[in-house]
Amino acid sequence: MQACNGCEFIGTLYYDPEFQIWVRREQNGSLTVGMTDISQTVAGKILHVRVRRPGTRRPAGKPVATVESGKWAGPVPNYFDCVIIEGNPAVLADPPLLNADPYGAWISRVEPTLGADLALADFLTGETAFAGYCERVRNEGIQCERRTG
Amino acid sequence: MTVRDPKQWRLLETGLRRAAENFAIDRALLESHQAGTSPHTLRFLRFHPSALLGFHQNVEQELNLDYIRAHDIDIQRRLTGGGAIYFAPEHLGWELFLDKAVLGTADMTVIARRICEAAAAGLSSLGVDARFRPRNDIEVDGRKISGTGGAFDGDSILYQGTVLVAFDVERMLRVLRIPAEKLSDKAIASAGERVVSLQGLLGSPPALDTVRQALATAFGQAFGALFETESQLNPAELPLYEDALAEIDCNDWIYQRNRPETEAPMREAIHRCRGGTLRCGVVLDEPRQRLNQVWITGDFFAAPRRLVVDLESALRNTALVDLERNVGRFFDGYPVQMMMLGPDDFAAAIRSAVASVPEPVDG
Structure with missing residues (x-):
């Protein structure tokens, strides 16, 4: 685990260019999606999560899930065409888990329609991702914190 | 990539509408703003009598459906978070469609505060002492006069609020699902101590145009923006509006969350x-x-x-x-x-x- 301004980062995951979501490749070709420490910090305490029904196909740009924190609601961004396998029952039952454990509390598992390699073609990982992640944290003056209760 | 003048905003007045139309416009404007085909916008809107749920709320857990059906009140689901509200024609809605660059921060709490402080300054110019109450309300002497909430899509945000120009406290209480005890005369008086309208403070309701002008001036000053007035959606927004209306003007959308x-x-x-x-x-x-x-x-x-x-x-x-x-x-x-x-x-x-x-x- 690495960190910038208290914002944790895991080098083995894949990240969108804005570092809003993380994606983990699973051995069966599916992808697991969650919010980064940056996203959960910027969002504040998350009170609601909704994941679309399993089996729903979502093109790039159409969200798989929505979240609500305070009085803000919005999509968890989706960057690739996929079919939803499932939402995380633990997160659906207890949304603030996304704040307490952003890399453990995944949001959804999806099947990328064109395969994991193509889905992740524009994602960043490893040291390149860490450099970009830290740059966003510093540029926006983000200091990560974990909320509980 | 968006080329948008951060200081030149559109002032859009969309009039008195059904809730489904108002929220289809919300969705079209947010989507179009995110795509770079809408300018930064201040919108004023009004509703036919409507019960408006927060984006993730469950219909039956929040609303008194018997009363709503008996009184021909619309139900709709907002794009924004927060709690259920009753919106009457005598209330004025205001909305901002901006991006995080204009606001200079991605911190949602800071964004809400900056916008609410500007709205409070606008209301204060009408002769009341309106202040921002964290996290999302504007109050006068401890009584709420404007509730607000936001939605985001990428870097674009929609932030909206109500202004209670005049107010029927009993009707609000009957639309929302709250305990019977709260509907006693004493409880209604108690709710009346927590919420206040411009009419209640000023003696008579100010003209809606006066309130619009006050808010527009305050937002313009707070964000250094100049306004160009429009009354129609632009050509990029219109088809998005039609698509959005088709999707949300139905029970499938409204009742998508309805835990008993x-x-x-x-x-x-x-x-x-x-x-x-x-x-x-x-x-x-x-x-x-x-x-x-x-x-x-x-x-x-x-x-x-x-x-x-x-x-x-x-x-x-x-x-x-x-x-x-x-x-x-x-x-x-x-x-x-x-x-x-x-x-x-x-x-x-x-x-x-x-x-x-x-x-x-x-x-």
Whole structure:
């Protein structure tokens, strides 16, 4: 685990260019999606999560899930065409888990329609991702914190 | 990539509309703004009588459907978060469609505060002392005059608020699902102490145009923006509006979340202590063991007057297991005067309500 301004980062995951979501490749070709420490910090305490029904196909740009924190609601961004396998029952039952454990509390598992390699073609990982992640944290003056209760 | 003048905004007046049309416009404008085909926009809107749910709320857990059907009131689901509200033609809605670059921050709390402070300045110019109350309300002397909420899509945000130009407190209470006890004359008077309209403060309701002008001037000053007035959506927005209306103007959209009332029963209890009598109502999300809402009234002395409203607000969505800790935390940071009453009494009153037998669900 690495960190910038208290914002944790895991080098083995894949990240969108804005570092809003993380994606983990699973051995069966599916992808697991969650919010980064940056996203959960910027969002504040998350009170609601909704994941679309399993089996729903979502093109790039159409969200798989929505979240609500305070009085803000919005999509968890989706960057690739996929079919939803499932939402995380633990997160659906207890949304603030996304704040307490952003890399453990995944949001959804999806099947990328064109395969994991193509889905992740524009994602960043490893040291390149860490450099970009830290740059966003510093540029926006983000200091990560974990909320509980 | 968007090329948009950060200082040249559109002022869009969309008039009195059905809720579905208003929210289809919201969605079209947010989507188009994110795509770079809409300018930064200040929109004013009004509604035919409507019960408006927060984006993730459950219909039957929040609204009194019998009353709503009997009085021909629309139901719709907002794009924005927060709680259910009643929106009448005499209320004025305002909305901003901006991006995080204009606001200079991605921090949602800071964005809400900056926008609400500007709206409060606008209302104050009408002759009332309006102030931002964290997290999302604008109040006058402890009474709410404007509730707000936001939605985001990428870097674009929609932030919206209400202005109670005039206000029928009883109707608001009957539209929302709240305990019967709150509908007594005394309770209506009590709710009237927590919410206030411009008419209530100024003696007569100001003209809607006067309120619009005051808000536009304040937003313009706060963000250094100039306005160009429009009354129509632009060619990029119109097809998005038609698509959005087709999707949301139906029960599938409105009832997409509708966990039954029985999963969030309303409970009430009276707690008597040395400091007086506390009447407490709660809506408990049973599967999640979480307090959806808390109401406290009764006969006791606590100052300032807004203490109870702030406590209710602080306890919304509290996990039951954290109740005593969160009550304690609230009072730790709150300047309060109470007579023979302590934080433990409030926690005990809430616990009594949680432990009471739920009110039967109608129908």
